[in-house]
Amino acid sequence: MKSYTGKVLWVDLTHGTWQEETLSDEIYKKYLGGIGLGAALLYRDMPPKADPLGPDNILGFMTGLLTGAGSFFTGRWMAVAKSPLTGTWGDSNCGGTLALAIKQSGYDGILFKGASDHPVYLYIDSKGPQLLDASPYWGKDAIETEDLLIETHKSKKKPAVAAIGRAGEKLSLISGIVNDRGRIAGRSGLGAVMGSKKLKAVVLAGSKRVRAHDPIKTKWLSLKCSRDVMLPLQLLPSRLVSMFGSIIGHLPMGMSQNGILVAGIMRKWGSVGTLPASVGMGDTPFKNWAGTKYDMPGFNQKVDTDFILKTEKRKYHCRECPLGCGGIVELEGKQAESHKLEYETSASFLTMLMSTDLELAYEMNDLLNREGMDTISAGGCVAFAMECYEKGWITREDTGGSELNWGSSEAIRILLTQMVVRQGFGALLTDGVKRAAEKLVPQAADSAIHAGGQEIAYHDPRLDPGMGLHASVDPTPGRHTTGAQLYYDLYKLWTRVPGLKPAALFYPKETKFEADEYRMKGAVAVSNFTQFYNGMGMCYFGMLIGVDRVPVFEWANSVTGWNLKPEEYMEIGRRIQTLRQMFNIREGIDPRKINVSKRLLGDPPQTAGPNKGVSFDLKKLKKGYWKEIGWDAETGIPTTETVAELDLTDLVKVGGVL
Amino acid sequence: MTHTIIEACTGCTACVKICPVAAISGERKHMHVINAAICIDCGACGRICPSASIINEEGELCQSLKKSMWLKPVVLQSKCVACGACIQVCPTSVLEFDETSGEHVIPTLFDEKNCIGCSFCEAACPTHAIEMSVPAMSKT
Numbered sequence A: 001m002k003s004y005t006g007k008v009l010w011v012d013l014t015h016g017t018w019q020e021e022t023l024s025d026e027i028y029k030k031y032l033g034g035i036g037l038g039a040a041l042l043y044r045d046m047p048p049k050a051d052p053l054g055p056d057n058i059l060g061f062m063t064g065l066l067t068g069a070g071s072f073f074t075g076r077w078m079a080v081a082k083s084p085l086t087g088t089w090g091d092s093n094c095g096g097t098l099a100l101a102i103k104q105s106g107y108d109g110i111l112f113k114g115a116s117d118h119p120v121y122l123y124i125d126s127k128g129p130q131l132l133d134a135s136p137y138w139g140k141d142a143i144e145t146e147d148l149l150i151e152t153h154k155s156k157k158k159p160a161v162a163a164i165g166r167a168g169e170k171l172s173l174i175s176g177i178v179n180d181r182g183r184i185a186g187r188s189g190l191g192a193v194m195g196s197k198k199l200k201a202v203v204l205a206g207s208k209r210v211r212a213h214d215p216i217k218t219k220w221l222s223l224k225c226s227r228d229v230m231l232p233l234q235l236l237p238s239r240l241v242s243m244f245g246s247i248i249g250h251l252p253m254g255m256s257q258n259g260i261l262v263a264g265i266m267r268k269w270g271s272v273g274t275l276p277a278s279v280g281m282g283d284t285p286f287k288n289w290a291g292t293k294y295d296m297p298g299f300n301q302k303v304d305t306d307f308i309l310k311t312e313k314r315k316y317h318c319r320e321c322p323l324g325c326g327g328i329v330e331l332e333g334k335q336a337e338s339h340k341l342e343y344e345t346s347a348s349f350l351t352m353l354m355s356t357d358l359e360l361a362y363e364m365n366d367l368l369n370r371e372g373m374d375t376i377s378a379g380g381c382v383a384f385a386m387e388c389y390e391k392g393w394i395t396r397e398d399t400g401g402s403e404l405n406w407g408s409s410e411a412i413r414i415l416l417t418q419m420v421v422r423q424g425f426g427a428l429l430t431d432g433v434k435r436a437a438e439k440l441v442p443q444a445a446d447s448a449i450h451a452g453g454q455e456i457a458y459h460d461p462r463l464d465p466g467m468g469l470h471a472s473v474d475p476t477p478g479r480h481t482t483g484a485q486l487y488y489d490l491y492k493l494w495t496r497v498p499g500l501k502p503a504a505l506f507y508p509k510e511t512k513f514e515a516d517e518y519r520m521k522g523a524v525a526v527s528n529f530t531q532f533y534n535g536m537g538m539c540y541f542g543m544l545i546g547v548d549r550v551p552v553f554e555w556a557n558s559v560t561g562w563n564l565k566p567e568e569y570m571e572i573g574r575r576i577q578t579l580r581q582m583f584n585i586r587e588g589i590d591p592r593k594i595n596v597s598k599r600l601l602g603d604p605p606q607t608a609g610p611n612k613g614v615s616f617d618l619k620k621l622k623k624g625y626w627k628e629i630g631w632d633a634e635t636g637i638p639t640t641e642t643v644a645e646l647d648l649t650d651l652v653k654v655g656g657v658l
Numbered sequence B: 001m002t003h004t005i006i007e008a009c010t011g012c013t014a015c016v017k018i019c020p021v022a023a024i025s026g027e028r029k030h031m032h033v034i035n036a037a038i039c040i041d042c043g044a045c046g047r048i049c050p051s052a053s054i055i056n057e058e059g060e061l062c063q064s065l066k067k068s069m070w071l072k073p074v075v076l077q078s079k080c081v082a083c084g085a086c087i088q089v090c091p092t093s094v095l096e097f098d099e100t101s102g103e104h105v106i107p108t109l110f111d112e113k114n115c116i117g118c119s120f121c122e123a124a125c126p127t128h129a130i131e132m133s134v135p136a137m138s139k140t
């Protein structure tokens, strides 16, 4: 029995046809599923320099190798395509029910090429795929579309649906793909790729079974894991989390953290539970990354994450998750049921904009989830506009009379409401900060905070330079999920992978900024591990709990029957990471030119707050990383030897094979 | 091999109606066939067939069983971690979270009538929180 189907579905939207491709076990052993298989197939089949919004781009809905086989934290699917926002490799991860539904429809991935001339959606049930007319749904938001499509296809099996909202239809470069009533694969602008193909939705109602090679061992590991990740924090108030953050932020030493605390916080509050601590320690940016927590004194009292719990009606678990970091919230008479705020969204709509209007954040979160726009990028865009307004680069005449003052609820609502449908002044911001800045005075470029065009997720590199390094060095720039020094501490890879050094509990702060062997080996290990678990379909939050409690390497073997060592899986991770980099190189991307904005490197240094006076040399860290992973230390291009070592030579040559 | 129909089939169409994935076709009063590419081996056809005409994936003749004797899932609250795997593998979508069951909501069989007793939910549950039993029996 295999946990993967051995097949992917190719859908040609130009011709309205589809065909299955059967893949050998060797291909899975080489690239895993999810992001790895996606990278291999896109590299092989996408013509170089494809227009990301043209028919040559390929959009894949990929499911992980472990998904559906009885392990935990495996309910995540991955959208892959060339990103129209950055022009680089693009991917975006999402939970809910879709991952398993892809596999239940009989495929490890569903990939779309070409473009339709009218709105369509893909429907798969036990009889196979069909492309159907989506005109009745075009112009509707993603939640309405999902509800209507479930109603239309209500048979014995309830379908899972992924759709774009109006942001994706209008080709917003910061739009995403939405499933399960408001969960969103928001990053890399992949909603626009779907929109450009006139693909409104994917509706999956298959019932194919997925089984582990060794179900008994798999379940035994799962049962143990479900016990190992429970830290009951019911009685812990958010105030103490906030204090904990402040203490860490002001310690003279750096302190590494433990994943079990992450599990406890996630289970009680969800990712937003980390907000008070992040604010305290200087992880959360304020005022478009130029401010500090002292610009909003008492923020943690005004925005109390315990309030979010009071509005929570029930927890929400992605499929196959024992933790349940999600939640369905409701504001009596003001806000109907919706998914609760994530940490990123709260930073994006609150601290970044100097706002304490939590109710507005709920409302805007729901709006963006419905219309399918990335809340991280969108908040970054509004922050950028507010800074430009303050500096006089945007005026009231430009905005049509709106005053874009910091913290103005009215301004936030107007801008976001316009942005999702590309209307009014908000249209300027619909394609992200980089493109918006290009339409303003040249100085505005410094206020547009991004890496390679992708707005940066809200964890401050001045606190954790690993955040800045990975956001600059990863083939998908601007992301917080690709790596950080914090993750090295939390993943605890040294408990499974030989040759990695355990993190010290306390360390001198200045060593964070060094490109020494410990830090660089750690950074590359985190990258490789990230690619590995994204190939497996694992959840990043689950992984932050640590591999000693979440046995991903052990599951990998019990589910596939492969019997590989952790270091062998890590090497597959390095292969995927290198292949994604090769994709960028083929696109003509110069890795030296993709960097987080200099403000995030402490140029100029902050004059207050936990990161006061910090500045660091990103170039040095990038070179250290490139050297360690086996890419040219000066250019970031994978060396011929590395490509050969990873058995990628055949794939990366013209007309390459997997 | 998946489930197959043998010549004893009378073409009563009971299996067609119960099959959750529409794998069975045939004309009334004529022998039916199961499409092996579609069948998911849930066994419902074998349980419903009144004329002992269905062979399971292991090549054994299926026993027909009164519907009231079909196994149904019982979710053990103390073991369930609300992962929803059972809900998703259920080919008839008759399991759903009970929104009144607490903070981390747990599944319940809300449409017992349409449960086909396939035990897929039990097999999928990572924490052994599902037990299959005959409702009529467990009540006595």
Ligand code: SF4
Residues within 6 Å of the ligand: B002, B003, B018, B019, B020, B021, B022, B023, B024, B034, B038, B039, B040, B041, B042, B043, B044, B045, B046
């Ligand atoms: S075993 Fe289940 S899926 Fe297969 S034909 Fe019979 S009822 Fe249909």
Ligand code: SF4
Residues within 6 Å of the ligand: B071, B072, B073, B089, B090, B091, B092, B093, B094, B095, B109, B114, B115, B116, B117, B118, B119, B120, B121, B122
């Ligand atoms: S036994 Fe379980 S999976 Fe099968 S139909 Fe009944 S509830 Fe659904």
Ligand code: SF4
Residues within 6 Å of the ligand: B075, B076, B079, B080, B081, B082, B083, B084, B085, B086, B087, B106, B107, B124, B125, B126, B127, B128, B129, B130
């Ligand atoms: S699969 Fe098991 S643990 Fe998961 S929701 Fe169902 S009964 Fe609960």
